[in-house]
Amino acid sequence: MSRKSKRALNKRNRAAVTPAPEAQTALKEVEITEAAPIIPDDLTPEEEPTTEAPDTAEEPAIPEEPAMPKARWTLPALPIKFTLPENKNLPPELSKVLRLGGMLALLCLLSLGLLTWVHHATQGVLAKHQAQAALEAEILVPGADALTQILPSDGSRLPVPLEGVWEARTGTETVGWRVQIAPEGFVAPITVQVGIGLDGAVTGIRILEISETPGFGDAANDPDWLGQFIGLTGPLSLTLTDKANPQEIAAVSGATVTSAALVDGVQAALDYVRTLMGGAQ
Numbered sequence: 001m002s003r004k005s006k007r008a009l010n011k012r013n014r015a016a017v018t019p020a021p022e023a024q025t026a027l028k029e030v031e032i033t034e035a036a037p038i039i040p041d042d043l044t045p046e047e048e049p050t051t052e053a054p055d056t057a058e059e060p061a062i063p064e065e066p067a068m069p070k071a072r073w074t075l076p077a078l079p080i081k082f083t084l085p086e087n088k089n090l091p092p093e094l095s096k097v098l099r100l101g102g103m104l105a106l107l108c109l110l111s112l113g114l115l116t117w118v119h120h121a122t123q124g125v126l127a128k129h130q131a132q133a134a135l136e137a138e139i140l141v142p143g144a145d146a147l148t149q150i151l152p153s154d155g156s157r158l159p160v161p162l163e164g165v166w167e168a169r170t171g172t173e174t175v176g177w178r179v180q181i182a183p184e185g186f187v188a189p190i191t192v193q194v195g196i197g198l199d200g201a202v203t204g205i206r207i208l209e210i211s212e213t214p215g216f217g218d219a220a221n222d223p224d225w226l227g228q229f230i231g232l233t234g235p236l237s238l239t240l241t242d243k244a245n246p247q248e249i250a251a252v253s254g255a256t257v258t259s260a261a262l263v264d265g266v267q268a269a270l271d272y273v274r275t276l277m278g279g280a281q
Contacts, residue, residue: 140195140204141176144168161189161265162272168195176203177273183265186257187211190220194229194269202229202266217258225252234270238263 138144151165152158158165166178176197182189188211195204205226212218219225228249229236238260239248251259 139206140178140193141168141197142203143170144175145170147178160184161268163191165272174198179269179272180208181265181269183261183268185210185212185261186217186255187213190258190261190265192262192265194266196270196273199233200270200274201231201233202270205229205266212255212258217252217255219252219255220258220262222252229266232266234267236263236267236270 146169147166148169149164149166157163161181161183163180163182165180167174168176168178176195179194179196180191181194182191184190190207190212191209192205192207194202197203207221207226210218210221212220232247234247237248238251238256240251240256243250249259249263
């Protein structure tokens with residue numbers, strides 16, 4: 001094949017492979033058309049989101065429950081826990097017994113500590129009461145340091161005018177008695193305490209309550225007038241003049257009824273000690 005023929009053949013081949021410019025342009029348009037996105041006809045512009053809340057039906061308000069009041073005082077839990085080390089060799093029943101015994105021992109120790117504290121806290125108060133009782137005993141019965149009520153033992157009232165009897169002691173030794181009487185005065189009963197020694201004589205006397213006429217009957221509370229009873233054993237009598245014998249009591253001027261009531265009351269105390277307690281002969 002000549003050169004000219006070969007050139008013509010190559011030219012035809014190239015023409016067959018390479019499309020014409022018009023065809024190339026069409027191909028490009030097809031490619032572009034195929035690459036472009038397909039927009040459907042019924043597509044609508046995107047709606048902007050709305051910020052309005054959807055319409056909902058209003059729910060009825062539920063009333064709030066009132067807050068429960070808090071307790072002012074609460075008992076804190078005791079930070080005490082008694083435990084025993086576990087021992088697999090011990091039977092369960094024995095472990096329970098040991099735990100219970102330990103808890104009881106702990107409670108006993110706590111109770112002992114509480115009783116000790118109460119004793120120390122009340123020791124001063126008890127000492128004060130004991131000192132006051134000893135002073136009262138000493139006032140009416142010299143030498144006494146304690147009083148023990150012996151009548152009435154069941155809380156019942158003794159026959160009028162007696163209200164109570166106490167035994168006055170020095171240690172364990174009886175040294176006398178204190179008798180409380182309430183004889184009827186001119187206005188109201190007069191409450192009196194009388195101390196009586198082992199010889200049956202009056203060792204002290206004091207009025208606890210008197211409501212007699214001011215300036216007259218209440219003059220019986222004068223220590224000098226009450227001093228007439230000290231050392232007397234009875235039988236006592238009341239005189240409106242000077243005393244004729246040691247067992248007489250001169251009446252308060254203008255208060256005969258009050259004076260007679262006190263004389264009768266002290267005599268009743270002496271008789272009570274003489275007949276029932278054997279304190280006088």
